Amino acid sequence: MIGFRAALAATTMLGGLSVASATDLEVTHWWTSGGEAAAVAVFADAFNKTGHNWVDGAIAGGGNARPIIISRISGGDPMGATQLNTGRDAEELVKAGLMTDLTEIAERDGWADFIRPAKLLDSCRYEGRIYCVPVNIHSFQWMWLNRGVFEDNGLEIPKNWNEFVAAAPALREKGVIPLAVGGEAWQINGMAGVFQVALGGVELFRKINVDRDLEAAAGPQMTQVFEAIGTARGMVDDGFVGRAWNDAANMVITGKAGAQIMGDWAQGEFSVAGQKAGEDYDCLPGLGVYPVLDTGGDAFYFPKPADDNPEVVAAQLEMASLLVSKEVQVDFNLKKGSLPIRGDIDLSAANDCMQKGIKILENPDNILPGGEQSWSSDTTGQMEDLWVEFFNDPDMPVEEAQARYVEIIENAD
Amino acid sequence: MTNEPFGPRPRRMLDPGRIILYSVLIVAAIYYLLPLYIMVMTSMKGMPEIRLGNIFSPPVEVTFEPWVKAWDTACTGLYCEGLKVGFWNSMQILIPSVIISIVIASVNGYALSFWRFRGSEVFFTILIFGSFIPYQVMLYPLVIITRELGIFGSLTGIIFIHTIFGMPILTLLFRNYFASLPMELFKAARVDGAGFWGIFLKILVPMSPPIFVVAIILQVTGIWNDFLFGVIFAGTKNFPMTVQLNNIVNSTQGVKEYNVNMAATILTGAVPLLIYFISGKLFVRGIAAGAVKG
Amino acid sequence: MADDAKPNPYFKNLNAKVAAMPMIFTTLVVFVGCSLWTVIYSFSASRSLPVNEFVGFAQYDRLFNTSRWNKSVENIAIYGVVSLCFSLVVGFVLAALMDQKIRFENTFRTIYLYPFALSFIVTGLVWQWILNPTLGLQKAVRDMGWESFSFDLISHRDTVIYALLIAGIWQGTGFVMALMLAGLRGVDDDIWKAARVDGIPKWKTYLFVVIPMMRGVFVTTLVIIASGIVRLYDLVVALTKGGPGIASEVPAKYVYDFMFERGNVGQALAASTVMLTTVLIILIPWVYLEYGQKKRV
Numbered sequence A: 001m002i003g004f005r006a007a008l009a010a011t012t013m014l015g016g017l018s019v020a021s022a023t024d025l026e027v028t029h030w031w032t033s034g035g036e037a038a039a040v041a042v043f044a045d046a047f048n049k050t051g052h053n054w055v056d057g058a059i060a061g062g063g064n065a066r067p068i069i070i071s072r073i074s075g076g077d078p079m080g081a082t083q084l085n086t087g088r089d090a091e092e093l094v095k096a097g098l099m100t101d102l103t104e105i106a107e108r109d110g111w112a113d114f115i116r117p118a119k120l121l122d123s124c125r126y127e128g129r130i131y132c133v134p135v136n137i138h139s140f141q142w143m144w145l146n147r148g149v150f151e152d153n154g155l156e157i158p159k160n161w162n163e164f165v166a167a168a169p170a171l172r173e174k175g176v177i178p179l180a181v182g183g184e185a186w187q188i189n190g191m192a193g194v195f196q197v198a199l200g201g202v203e204l205f206r207k208i209n210v211d212r213d214l215e216a217a218a219g220p221q222m223t224q225v226f227e228a229i230g231t232a233r234g235m236v237d238d239g240f241v242g243r244a245w246n247d248a249a250n251m252v253i254t255g256k257a258g259a260q261i262m263g264d265w266a267q268g269e270f271s272v273a274g275q276k277a278g279e280d281y282d283c284l285p286g287l288g289v290y291p292v293l294d295t296g297g298d299a300f301y302f303p304k305p306a307d308d309n310p311e312v313v314a315a316q317l318e319m320a321s322l323l324v325s326k327e328v329q330v331d332f333n334l335k336k337g338s339l340p341i342r343g344d345i346d347l348s349a350a351n352d353c354m355q356k357g358i359k360i361l362e363n364p365d366n367i368l369p370g371g372e373q374s375w376s377s378d379t380t381g382q383m384e385d386l387w388v389e390f391f392n393d394p395d396m397p398v399e400e401a402q403a404r405y406v407e408i409i410e411n412a413d
Numbered sequence B: 001m002t003n004e005p006f007g008p009r010p011r012r013m014l015d016p017g018r019i020i021l022y023s024v025l026i027v028a029a030i031y032y033l034l035p036l037y038i039m040v041m042t043s044m045k046g047m048p049e050i051r052l053g054n055i056f057s058p059p060v061e062v063t064f065e066p067w068v069k070a071w072d073t074a075c076t077g078l079y080c081e082g083l084k085v086g087f088w089n090s091m092q093i094l095i096p097s098v099i100i101s102i103v104i105a106s107v108n109g110y111a112l113s114f115w116r117f118r119g120s121e122v123f124f125t126i127l128i129f130g131s132f133i134p135y136q137v138m139l140y141p142l143v144i145i146t147r148e149l150g151i152f153g154s155l156t157g158i159i160f161i162h163t164i165f166g167m168p169i170l171t172l173l174f175r176n177y178f179a180s181l182p183m184e185l186f187k188a189a190r191v192d193g194a195g196f197w198g199i200f201l202k203i204l205v206p207m208s209p210p211i212f213v214v215a216i217i218l219q220v221t222g223i224w225n226d227f228l229f230g231v232i233f234a235g236t237k238n239f240p241m242t243v244q245l246n247n248i249v250n251s252t253q254g255v256k257e258y259n260v261n262m263a264a265t266i267l268t269g270a271v272p273l274l275i276y277f278i279s280g281k282l283f284v285r286g287i288a289a290g291a292v293k294g
Numbered sequence C: 001m002a003d004d005a006k007p008n009p010y011f012k013n014l015n016a017k018v019a020a021m022p023m024i025f026t027t028l029v030v031f032v033g034c035s036l037w038t039v040i041y042s043f044s045a046s047r048s049l050p051v052n053e054f055v056g057f058a059q060y061d062r063l064f065n066t067s068r069w070n071k072s073v074e075n076i077a078i079y080g081v082v083s084l085c086f087s088l089v090v091g092f093v094l095a096a097l098m099d100q101k102i103r104f105e106n107t108f109r110t111i112y113l114y115p116f117a118l119s120f121i122v123t124g125l126v127w128q129w130i131l132n133p134t135l136g137l138q139k140a141v142r143d144m145g146w147e148s149f150s151f152d153l154i155s156h157r158d159t160v161i162y163a164l165l166i167a168g169i170w171q172g173t174g175f176v177m178a179l180m181l182a183g184l185r186g187v188d189d190d191i192w193k194a195a196r197v198d199g200i201p202k203w204k205t206y207l208f209v210v211i212p213m214m215r216g217v218f219v220t221t222l223v224i225i226a227s228g229i230v231r232l233y234d235l236v237v238a239l240t241k242g243g244p245g246i247a248s249e250v251p252a253k254y255v256y257d258f259m260f261e262r263g264n265v266g267q268a269l270a271a272s273t274v275m276l277t278t279v280l281i282i283l284i285p286w287v288y289l290e291y292g293q294k295k296r297v
Helices: A002-011 A034-049 A061-072 A088-095 A103-109 A120-122 A148-151 A161-173 A187-207 A212-220 A218-233 A245-253 A266-272 A310-323 A327-334 A354-363 A379-394 A397-411 B014-041 B047-052 B063-074 B084-116 B121-129 B135-149 B155-179 B183-191 B195-206 B209-225 B228-233 B242-250 B258-289 C014-019 C021-041 C059-062 C067-098 C105-117 C120-131 C137-143 C160-185 C188-196 C204-211 C214-228 C234-238 C249-259 C265-292
Strands: A026-027 A053-058 A082-084 A133-135 A142-146 A177-179 A257-261 A281-285 A293-294 A299-301 A367-369
Touching: A026 A034, A026 A061, A026 A310, A034 A053, A034 A266, A034 A299, A034 A310, A034 A327, A034 A354, A053 B084, A061 A082, A061 A088, A061 B135, A061 B228, A082 A310, A088 A299, A103 A310, A120 A212, A120 C188, A133 A177, A142 A148, A142 A161, A142 A245, A142 A266, A148 A257, A148 C160, A161 A177, A161 A257, A177 C120, A187 A212, A187 A218, A187 A257, A187 A367, A212 A218, A212 A397, A218 A379, A218 C120, A245 A257, A257 C067, A266 A293, A266 A327, A293 A354, A299 A310, A310 A327, A310 B155, A310 C014, A310 C204, A327 C214, A379 A397, A379 C067, A379 C249, B014 B258, B014 C105, B014 C120, B047 B258, B084 B121, B084 B155, B084 B195, B084 B209, B084 B242, B084 C014, B121 B155, B121 C021, B121 C265, B135 B155, B135 B228, B135 C021, B135 C249, B155 B209, B155 B228, B155 C021, B155 C214, B183 B195, B195 C014, B209 C160, B228 B242, B242 B258, B242 C120, B258 C059, B258 C105, B258 C120, C014 C021, C021 C137, C021 C265, C059 C067, C059 C265, C067 C105, C067 C160, C067 C214, C067 C249, C105 C160, C120 C160, C120 C234, C160 C214, C160 C234, C249 C265
Parallel strands: A026 A053, A026 A082, A177 A257, A293 A367
Antiparallel strands: A082 A299, A133 A299, A142 A257, A142 A281
């Protein structure tokens, strides 16, 4: 219970206020799928054990939740804590002085020493102060395969994208949808990012997402990425319009589809369904071509309470400290399927796929920045629009799409 | 059909015009009923049956499990309390919102049709214009307004919002209805010395049940089904039922439970549906009685 | 301007003004105020929160060069015209049929009306299911043996708009029918008698006598339908999420997405301003017709 003591210390430090008494903190988030809900429960239990009370404010769908969260904070009805993507949205709320400053607790607990990659903490920093807690690392760079689908149909289990492409027609013949996709734009956009790495390597990804290199964006490797999305288009079913990612994951779990390109959160669904990595399903980081990971992730923010109520602030700091504590990090990430934000914990309980991920993270060269660190949500949105339009329009020439892509990068912020 | 007598109930049922008439009505009815049929059927099937069967076939084994689950135990996030919590919240929002918005709008309509003052038509026009503004556009400024009024995130806040957004259409309805009443009534009352409120309460309101029924139908439907305003302005304690519905429907835990979703859907729609079933009769009877119109 | 229309011009009308205070507040503060706020900040570089950094027409420049916005406009135009015509025609025809002293009128009316009682979340969910080729109607018919049957409007970018229309009309026409029916019931029986005596065919009576008499009902209906079209959002989100691709995007969704998901309030407000302006352009001739020429009675 390092966290608890630290929080107490912080409380006293922040003005010698009363010892933290039981406080209700409402926590808003959009983690409502099976694996996600199980992971949230870890947080809630840990927090409740400190004598406080986690009031769950789940709202399904980030698109529904974000406006509510932002308008409630700016409307003067702040929740105790909230999941929020780091980046511009949050930054402006921080700038407006609406978030509780976590620097004291972060320094006390030494977040900077153990949070890795360090970039995650940087995205919580504003003018040297810390305003959020990264709670996990998510990477989109995964493909999930149902082993049974391949074995039962006498096919070799693909070890990389190209083998998968080769096996797709055979799957189709057996009445299996080769690739499960959902209808939401971010899913397609994420897939495109995965292809960027798988086909162009780390170099292409860095050139575009870090250096914003227009030549690379217009180059032949990027053309291949567009073509690969075109190929993927031919592997999906007709019913994907409006489908959620976890419903697509479920198609892989139940064997309706062969594979899905989706972030590691999909693994939460596999484990809720009682499936075992390496036995029932397989995972290919970087599509089996370049096993690297981008490092997006979730973060928690703590909006300033209405009247700067010191008891609420104390409870907020306590929760912040708790979320990154060793024990909670292990349990939470095992449930969520994501990787912990600290490397100094024992994850022997992790399954094959997570072990793969941990191993990849050990080498800093394998770590790519996550989307929200590279682009504003506005730019990401433009990319989503482009990818989803291209994905759905076989008549759209690759040159035209790529030209638009270059234009987006050129104007990106 | 053109020679169809406009009179009492037809004597011959096999009149070709009548056959066409009923055929059209029945075909239309099938189109309208199909989704309800699927919802009800699905809500009474077990998951294996849904996975294997087709959506149109009736359940082989009828089960009410999904209904119980939707009402009582369906999960959103950490809580597994189903829809029941939201039901009472929705009621708390619905009843005052409907009453207040209708009272205000009916007075507006009355003032606009019998007591026009300088600029009243301008306000009315702006009001109609307001009904075309997408809600999403108004969210930001409204958050600011309600915050300044100190009612953001409260029951009062959400009632305020529903009153504002109900006003354009309701005012239009009342104004049109009152405008169709004979001016002589009004003049006679004035001669008898009745004032603004006297005429409204003693003469117009008693003459207007049909339009009040229409207004109630509109408001109950709109407010009960509202998601966006409820979730932002009502505050967490008062989340309406639609928020729970959205959570249940859009948050799949594992397999998508269509049967629970459908049951939850029907349960959420039950209140406005009930209002329709009950007041549908009143609606037409009232208007038929109000022969003054036209 | 309206003073000459009311019976007692000498009366000060104080009560009426007091009674109209909520309306005056709503129109001035909420509708006018919010619209002005929208227009002003559409010229700003606001991101997640509104800021006073003005950038001229930059947001508009970008807006009109965004294929998603252009597609949204095209979609709302198609959806608007088709659904307006369909709702009015179908609503009126159903009402006229219901007005033929039919049996089971209550049952039919309830059947046509009930979809209006359901929220768009519900409508979207059910229709998404029926229209989904791998789950719904197409699968059901194919399972019955008609293998080549195809009903996949929702999966193709050139037909998805009709999928929206099917669901939208399903939900909306019942209410139009109810309003029309109310209007028809308000028409005096004597008119029908007179028309019959004169030997005027029924359809002509409807077209040239009854419909002109129902002007108020039509105006109300038109406002209700049209404002619903401009605001079309929930149904799209529930049914297609704008897909496939951007094929079923609509302006209100563009506004919402940019305002909240993409943290670009300036862009969202530019889109809103275009929507508001369009509505104004459509409404002004109507206002002119309604109030400009004649006063009632």
